Amino acid sequence: xxxxxxxxxxxxxxxxxxxxxxxxxxxxxxxxxxxxxxxxxxxxxxxxxxxxxxxxxxxxxxxxxxxxxxxxxxxxxxxxxxxxxxxxxxxxxxxxxxxxxxxxxxxxxxxxxxxxxxxxxxxxxxxxxxxxxxxxxxxxxxxxxxxxxxxxxxxxxxxxxxxxxxxxxxxxxxxxxxxxxxxxxxxxxxxxxxxxxxxxxxxxxxxxxxxxxxxxxxxxxxxxxxxxxxxxxxxxxxxxxxxxxxxxxxxxxxxxxxxxxxxxxxxxxxxxxxxxxxxxxxxxxxxxxxxxxxxxxxxxxxxxxxxxxxxxxxxxxxxxxxxxxxxxxxxxxxxxxxxxxxxxxxxxxxxxxxx
Amino acid sequence: xxxxxxxxxxxxxxxxxxxxxxxxxxxxxxxxxxxxxxxxxxxxxxxxxxxxxxxxxxxxxxxxxxxxxxxxxxxxxxxxxxxxxxxxxxxxxxxxxxxxxxxxxxxxxxxxxxxxxxxxxxxxxxxxxxxxxxxxxxxxxxxxxxxxxxxxxxxxxxxxxxxxxxxxxxxxxxxxxxxxxxxxxxxxxxxxxxxxxxxxxxxxxxxxxxxxxxxxxxxxxxxxxxxxxxxxxxxxxxxxxxxxxxxxxxxxxxxxxxxxxxxxxxxxxxx
Numbered sequence: 001x002x003x004x005x006x007x008x009x010x011x012x013x014x015x016x017x018x019x020x021x022x023x024x025x026x027x028x029x030x031x032x033x034x035x036x037x038x039x040x041x042x043x044x045x046x047x048x049x050x051x052x053x054x055x056x057x058x059x060x061x062x063x064x065x066x067x068x069x070x071x072x073x074x075x076x077x078x079x080x081x082x083x084x085x086x087x088x089x090x091x092x093x094x095x096x097x098x099x100x101x102x103x104x105x106x107x108x109x110x111x112x113x114x115x116x117x118x119x120x121x122x123x124x125x126x127x128x129x130x131x132x133x134x135x136x137x138x139x140x141x142x143x144x145x146x147x148x149x150x151x152x153x154x155x156x157x158x159x160x161x162x163x164x165x166x167x168x169x170x171x172x173x174x175x176x177x178x179x180x181x182x183x184x185x186x187x188x189x190x191x192x193x194x195x196x197x198x199x200x201x202x203x204x205x206x207x208x209x210x211x212x213x214x215x216x217x218x219x220x221x222x223x224x225x226x227x228x229x230x231x232x233x234x235x236x237x238x239x240x241x242x243x244x245x246x247x248x249x250x251x252x253x254x255x256x257x258x259x260x261x262x263x264x265x266x267x268x269x270x271x272x273x274x275x276x277x278x279x280x281x282x283x284x285x286x287x288x289x290x291x292x293x294x295x296x297x298x299x300x301x302x303x304x305x306x307x308x309x310x311x312x313x314x315x316x317x318x319x320x321x322x323x324x325x326x327x328x329x330x331x332x333x334x335x336x337x338x339x340x341x342x343x344x345x346x347x348x349x350x351x352x353x354x355x
Numbered sequence: 356x357x358x359x360x361x362x363x364x365x366x367x368x369x370x371x372x373x374x375x376x377x378x379x380x381x382x383x384x385x386x387x388x389x390x391x392x393x394x395x396x397x398x399x400x401x402x403x404x405x406x407x408x409x410x411x412x413x414x415x416x417x418x419x420x421x422x423x424x425x426x427x428x429x430x431x432x433x434x435x436x437x438x439x440x441x442x443x444x445x446x447x448x449x450x451x452x453x454x455x456x457x458x459x460x461x462x463x464x465x466x467x468x469x470x471x472x473x474x475x476x477x478x479x480x481x482x483x484x485x486x487x488x489x490x491x492x493x494x495x496x497x498x499x500x501x502x503x504x505x506x507x508x509x510x511x512x513x514x515x516x517x518x519x520x521x522x523x524x525x526x527x528x529x530x531x532x533x534x535x536x537x538x539x540x541x542x543x544x545x546x547x548x549x550x551x552x553x554x555x556x557x558x559x560x561x562x563x564x565x566x567x568x569x570x571x572x573x574x575x576x577x578x579x580x581x582x583x584x585x586x587x588x589x590x591x592x593x594x595x596x597x598x599x600x601x602x603x604x605x606x607x608x609x610x611x612x613x614x615x616x617x618x619x620x621x622x623x624x625x626x
Contacts, residue, residue, distance in 0.1 A: 013471040013483050014464070017447055020484065021462075234460075239452045241442045246435045248405050250455040250506070251428030295443045295486075299460065 024300040027293050031307035035085070038314045042081040045318055047326045048072050076209075083211035083275065084313045084331070086219045088282055090272040092309020093223075093230065094265040095283030096290065096302055100237050101261045102167050108283035109269035112170075113152045113177030115280065118273040119204055120185045121148030126199045127192045141203065142215070142274040149270030152177050157262055167244075170262075206277035206332025208317055215275040222271045226264045233257065234298040241296055281336045282309045285343045292346050312339045356382045356415055356509055358402070358542045363410035365394075365401055372397045373408065374566040382540040384532060386547045386557035390587055393563040395546040396436060399512045402544070403433040414510060414542075425456060432508030436515055436546075438495035439487045439502075446490070446498045447483040450474060453505035473505045476531065492519035500528065504535070511536070511543040517552060529556040550603050554578055562586055575601050 043059070044052045050072060058065035058073040065073065091109065098107040109115050121144035129140070159173045189197055230237070236257055239247045244254045269283065290304035316335040321328050358380045365373040372394045387395045401408040404419060404427045412419045419427055432453075439449055447470055451458065454466040474480045479497045482490065490498065496519045503511065511532075517525045533556065536543045547553040553560060554574035562570040562577060564586045570577045578601040583591045590606040 010468060010471045010475065013447070013474075013480065014467050016484055017462075017467060020445070231460075235452070235455060235458050238444070238448075239455055241440070241444075242449075242452065243435060243437060243440065245400065245403075245405050246433070248424065249403050249428060249431070249433035249435070250452065251425035252455070253424050291443050295445070295448070297444060297448055 024294045024297070028300060028303055028307065031304055031311060035307055035311050035314065038311060038318065039081055039085060042084065042314050042318050042321075043073070043077050045321050046072065046077055047321060047328055049325070079211040079213050079216055080208040080317065081314065082216045083208050083219065084317045085310045086216060086223055087208075087272040087276050087279070088286075088310035088313030089306040090219060090223050090268045090309070091279065091282040091313075092286035092290075092305040092307070093226075093302060094269040094272070095285075095309070096287035096305035097230065097237065097261050097265045098269075098283070099287050100240060100296075100298070101258045101265075102171055103241065103243075104167070104171055105288070106284070107171065108280075109265075109273065110178065110280055110283065112156055112174035112266070113179075113181055114149045114266060114269045115273055115278045116178045116181035116185065117152030118145040118149035118270060119278050120181045120188070121145040122203050122274070122277070123185055123188045123192075123200045124148075126203065127188050127196045145274035146270045148181070149273060150266055152181060153262065153266030153270070157259070202330070203277045204332070205330030206279040206335070207330050208276055209328060211275070219271045219275055222267060226268055229260075229264060230298075230302055233261070234302065237261070237302075238296060238298045277330075277332060279313070279332045279335055281339050282312055285339050286312060289343060289346055312342075356540055356542050358510060358544075359411075359413040360398075360402070361411040361413065363398070363401060363408045363412060365397055365406055365408040367397075372566050373401065375410070376566075376568055378561065378568060378571065380542055380544060380559065380561075382536070382542055383558040384536050384543045384545065384556055385559045385561055386545050386553035387561050387563060388547055388550060388553050389563035389569070393586075394566045395563050396514050398563065399433070399514055399544065399546055402510070403431055403512050405433070428506070428508075429456060430508055431510045431512060432503040432506040434499055434503045434511075434513040434516055436518070438492060438519075439490075439499055441488045444487050445484050446479070446487060446501075447471070447474070449487050449498055450501045450505055453502040455506075469507075470501075470505050473501045476504075477501050478527065493521060493524060496520055497524065509539075509541060511541050513544070514546045515548065516545055517547070517549070525552060532556065550578060550583075554601050554603075575599060578603060 044055050050069060054069055055073055055077070058069050059078070062070060062074060095108045098109070098112065099105060104111070122141045125141040125144040156170060156173045156177055189200055192200060236252050239250055239252055240254065240257065247254050273279070286309035287301070287305040289308045290301050294300040294304050313331070313335060316331055316338045319338050320331050320334040323329055323334070360376050360378040363373055363376040364371065376398060387398060389395055397406065400406045402412055402419070404424065407420070414430060419431070442449070450470045450473065451462060451466060454469065457463070457466055471480065471483065474483055477497050477500065479494065479501065482494060482498065487495065487498065496516070500516060503513070516528055520528065529552070532543060535541060545557065557574065559572065560574050560577040561568060562582060569586055570582055575595055578593055580591055580593055583589055583593070583603065592604045592606060594602045594604070596602050
């Protein structure tokens with residue numbers, strides 16, 4: 001029998017829960033607003049030094065802009081800015097869900113060898129000119145990078161299934177594949193000419209300068225297709241952190257869930273890296289930042305990981321252009337410089353005992 | 356309500372852990388006891404559907420293996436041996452996961468009410484908004500129990516529910532389980548190590564030994580000096596108290612073969 005005093009505490013418990021939920025929504029809103037602001041700054045800043053007013057008018061009235069301004073804004077800055085947005089969000093989600101399904105705080109597209117494999121695929125195209133899809137000659141490098149990234153993920157999964165598909169065996173197999181593809185990449189670099197080596201190194205740095213609307217559309221559509229699936233699985237993914245046995249007892253088909261999420265995160269990470277090169281740190285740090293702010297309820301954790309990823313990459317993009325006027329530094333280098341101080345400060349402030 | 360196990364066997368790789376278990380448990384509390392590695396937790400996991408054993412597990416005429424994972428979860432609640440771990444969730448959020456089947460994007464008032472009421476019943480409402488990873492082992496155990504109870508299952512399987520709990524909380528959990536089992540007609544099966552606790556809480560004691568049912572019956576008939584010697588290898592005195600409950604007093608730690616005593620006096624061996 002519930003007493004009136006207990007009813008009071010139930011009511012206040014509910015109120016507090018709703019208040020905390022509202023605070024988490026506020027974090028999401030804050031993330032979205034911050035992202036919108038940095039996105040605008042990212043478009044306004046560039047090595048050409050176009051006046052901001054000219055950039056704004058070229059966006060508002062493209063037909064009225066002169067040809068060079070139109071080209072800079074519509075063919076370089078806007079695709080690069082939106083590419084930073086979709087790639088950052090994809091890496092943020094991929095990292096968050098890899099950490100969730102592997103129950104490992106160090107999991108990221110790097111851990112499972114996806115980044116190394118994608119680097120090898122790209123280098124294969126750059127050095128040998130070998131395309132894995134003959135029809136995709138225009139996209140030789142990204143298609144190679146994508147195929148190898150996926151190949152790596154599926155190989156990791158297949159090897160781990162030879163025995164029981166435990167989480168540990170998945171992570172260990174991923175690390176083994178990371179070293180395998182790193183060695184293969186080193187071999188290609190050893191064989192490459194001076195020019196080819198330069199191209200490989202530049203690709204590995206990660207860059208938004210090659211962003212095109214086609215690339216943005218492909219990465220963006222992948223994100224749009226996978227997001228609703230992750231959203232549908234949000235409670236299952238939250239419950240998965242209770243451990244496999246508990247999750248199964250709650251009615252979750254853990255194996256199927258893990259397989260589905262592994263495939264989706266692999267596709268997301270592969271898409272993101274194949275167009276801009278390997279960008280580390282975001283897949284690892286964006287989820288940790290989100291976890292510190294809103295916890296592991298996937299309804300908030302997943303979108304905030306995406307927002308954080310996009311935010312860090314966009315800020316890094318601004319810094320890469322603003323650091324030395326007229327020069328754009330590779331985004332992969334800047335991302336860690338920008339993200340690490342923020343990430344470390346959160347780690348030190350929160351002192352949370354999770355993981 | 357009745358749970359029936361027919362010829363249930365299970366092996367990890369080639370090691371047979373459960374060997375043709377035949378057992379029937381009804382709406383009451385059953386304690387599974389036995390030495391380490393006797394197969395107690397494995398048996399619970401087989402009933403929970405986490406392991407796929409040979410043989411049949413039948414609940415009221417319905418074979419559990421024929422049900423989907425979600426349908427089974429509706430009937431069977433399972434408390435795992437481990438705690439809630441190191442996840443960054445509040446206790447209330449973790450307990451809400453027990454309502455997994457009914458959770459939607461916006462948590463309903465009903466689910467929230469049930470979770471909060473269960474925390475209240477267990478006397479841990481004050482922990483509702485604390486982070487799970489900041490709790491002590493005992494508090495985590497209480498939160499895990501709340502998570503199973505909020506599931507509202509017909510069969511309650513609990514692997515060492517009193518692990519990490521102090522005496523007062525052990526007694527409170529025992530009283531709560533007895534009351535719930537009686538009121539809701541649950542089939543409650545607990546894996547327990549503390550025999551004196553097991554005989555106080557359970558209506559039936561099942562002793563597992565080397566993957567087989569060694570003894571099954573009411574506490575007074577099962578917990579005997581002979582059983583303790585044969586299964587655990589210890590010498591003990593068993594007195595029946597005024598409520599008819601057996602009370603186990605270990606005489607010493609003499610094992611049947613080594614004959615090494617606590618005070619160091621050994622026959623044939625020096626320690």
